[in-house]
Amino acid sequence: MARLSVNIGSLHLKNPVLTASGTFGYGEEFADFVDLSRLGGFVVKGTTLHSREGNDYPRMAETPSGMLNAVGLQNKGVGYFIDNIYPRIKDCGSEIIVNVSGASPADYVAVAERLTPLQGIRAIELNISCPNVKQGGMAFGTTCAGAASVVSAVRRAWNKTLIVKLSPNVTDIVEIARAAEDEGADSVSLINTLMGMAVDVERRRPMLSTITGGLSGPAVRPVAVRMVWQVAKAVKIPVIGLGGITCGRDALEFLMAGATAVQIGTANFLDPAATMRVIDEIEEYCTRHKISDIREIIGII
Amino acid sequence: MKICTDFRLTESRHLSPAYGLLTLQSEEPLPEIHAGQFAQVRADGSKTTFLRRPISICSADPETRTIRLLIRRAGNGTAALIDTPAGHLINIMLPLGRPFDIQAPDQSTDRPLLIGGGVGVAPLLFLGHEMRQAGICPEFLIGARSASDLLLLDEFKALGDVHITTDDGSLGHRGVVTAHPRLQRPVSQIFCCGPAPMMKAVAAAAAKLGASCQVSLENMMACGIGACLCCVEKTVRGNVCVCTEGPVFNINQLTWLD
CATH class of the missing domain: 2.40.30.10 (Translation factors)
Incomplete structure (x- = not known):
């Protein structure tokens, strides 16, 4: 069988398949369907310093080959995660990456500092790209200066693997990726959701309480593959690709375009065992094409 | 599992x-x-x-x-x-999700009232069966637009008394379920599933009658297992997922009557 392991900074993954933040809960929700220990790792829901109630219902709208969401970072705060969730999941046999969000660089740093003592958390993913919060989030991820301010502050406080999740809602995602790399990020993950909107014409109202939301699912995949390819050509740090991956073939697109690892997001809602299927299908592909190490095909385009 | x-x-x-x-x-x-x-x-x-x-x-x-x-x-x-x-x-x-919470009534003569509207009758049929298995006799109050929208009536009748309302008066009482005379008489437990406006009216009627009331919500959802946080309902404990904390809620957990 092909060797599938890859490295993201000092983080060693047994295979390149991760889950996307906000689509896989804390892993345990999927325990009846997924052997968590088979995953390269999973990224837990966006975590902030204090608990957040998120946006008002409705927060979701189905769209062609995708969906809009406007959850707005509902979570119980980093303290609750450390005290109540982490102890339950820390021995799941897979890397746990915490997605970190905040309204100011100091918020991000405070969350990172709280997570530092946890042996089982070897990486965080900085969410500078959430389109559904009024403060922070995407505001940091749409300018080089904003991205640099958060990444440099967290880099000083966090010496384990630092991944920065990028927004596609920019003119040139490559320059934001370069800014993150220059400030010491170990990796960039892309893409977060694309800003979108849908209208209920019968009721003459927006479908979401927030009017706009983030588009995910197969509808965004070609955009995501293109951005991963552009960024992977421009930076030296490993890129993590995500956006509409539903099967092994989709994941391989990202790997060939330059991603060292991938995240499965919205597909978890359609098939709770999507991650297992993606891993199986990557293995089958490697066998069929006599690939002995997945790294042979990473970035071949 | x-x-x-x-x-x-x-x-x-x-x-x-x-x-x-x-x-x-x-x-x-x-x-x-x-x-x-x-x-x-x-x-x-x-x-x-x-x-x-x-x-x-x-x-x-x-x-x-x-x-x-x-x-x-x-x-x-x-x-x-x-x-x-x-x-x-x-x-x-x-x-x-979480099922209805079935409790034996305080008095053996007291029958739980299961109120359904439209496609919302589906879980109440299942609930009626479970109550009968537990030795509890349910009573049903079913509302529909018209007689042709009343579904599986024979199956309900096999489980207990069935009261009917239709908007057009084509069967049973004309009007909405909350206007039915059955809700003028005492009842201690109400279980309800139907369109949101109907459930809110039933919840208000239950509060007036001093009855406990469980409702089944149908908020739009993506994952169904508590991962996406899209189907939230405001409760006394803040926003919670209908798919995992519900779909059945006791109305004392919701903010409908505030």
């Missing part, structure tokens, strides 16, 4: 142009399923449907590994499910 597997559609009955009743058989043994829980059903027959459709479980028989789903033609996804030819496979994840 939840499963996600293909079920074979063994029978599809068009109860009316708007409603279908699907009988589905699982290849693997069914996990324990209770009234009020739901299934996430993939509508592969619809090209425009992306997400699964959450559908209340109408009945479940572990011996034959079959479930029944009552489905209203609401859009392309539900239409494709209703129009699936018998013999085809449908992928279903179940059982999801």
Whole structure:
């Protein structure tokens, strides 16, 4: 069988398949369907310093080959995660990456500092790209200066693997990726959701309480593959690709375009065992094409 | 324990142009399923449907590994499910959410009142069965637009007394369920599933009567297992997922009557 392991900074993954933040809960929700220990790792829901109630219902709208969401970072705060969730999941046999969000660089740093003592958390993913919060989030991820301010502050406080999740809602995602790399990020993950909107014409109202939301699912995949390819050509740090991956073939697109690892997001809602299927299908592909190490095909385009 | 597997559609009955009743058989043994829980059903027959459709479980028989789903033609996804030819496979994840909480009434003469509207009658049929198995006699109050929208009446009548209202007066009392005389008399437990405005009116009526009231919500959802946080309802504990904390809520947990 092909060797599938890859490295993201000092983080060693047994295979390149991760889950996307906000689509896989804390892993345990999927325990009846997924052997968590088979995953390269999973990224837990966006975590902030204090608990957040998120946006008002409705927060979701189905769209062609995708969906809009406007959850707005509902979570119980980093303290609750450390005290109540982490102890339950820390021995799941897979890397746990915490997605970190905040309204100011100091918020991000405070969350990172709280997570530092946890042996089982070897990486965080900085969410500078959430389109559904009024403060922070995407505001940091749409300018080089904003991205640099958060990444440099967290880099000083966090010496384990630092991944920065990028927004596609920019003119040139490559320059934001370069800014993150220059400030010491170990990796960039892309893409977060694309800003979108849908209208209920019968009721003459927006479908979401927030009017706009983030588009995910197969509808965004070609955009995501293109951005991963552009960024992977421009930076030296490993890129993590995500956006509409539903099967092994989709994941391989990202790997060939330059991603060292991938995240499965919205597909978890359609098939709770999507991650297992993606891993199986990557293995089958490697066998069929006599690939002995997945790294042979990473970035071949 | 939840499963996600293909079920074979063994029978599809068009109860009316708007409603279908699907009988589905699982290849693997069914996990324990209770009234009020739901299934996430993939509508592969619809090209425009992306997400699964959450559908209340109408009945479940572990011996034959079959479930029944009552489905209203609401859009392309539900239409494709209703129009699936018998013999085809449908992928279903179940059982999801928390069931109705069945408590024996304080007095043996006191009968729980199960109030349903439209496709919302589905989980109440299941609930009526479970109550009978627990030695409790339920009573039903069912509302519909018209006589042709009253579904599975014979099955309800086999479980207990059935009161009926229709908007057009074509059967039973004319008007909405909350105007039915049964709600003028004392009742200690109400269980309700139907359109949101109806459930809110029933919740208000229950509060006036001093009855406990459980309602089953149908907020739009994506995952069905508490991961996406899309289906939230405001409760006294803040926003919670209807798919995992519900779909059944005691109205004292909701903020409807504030």
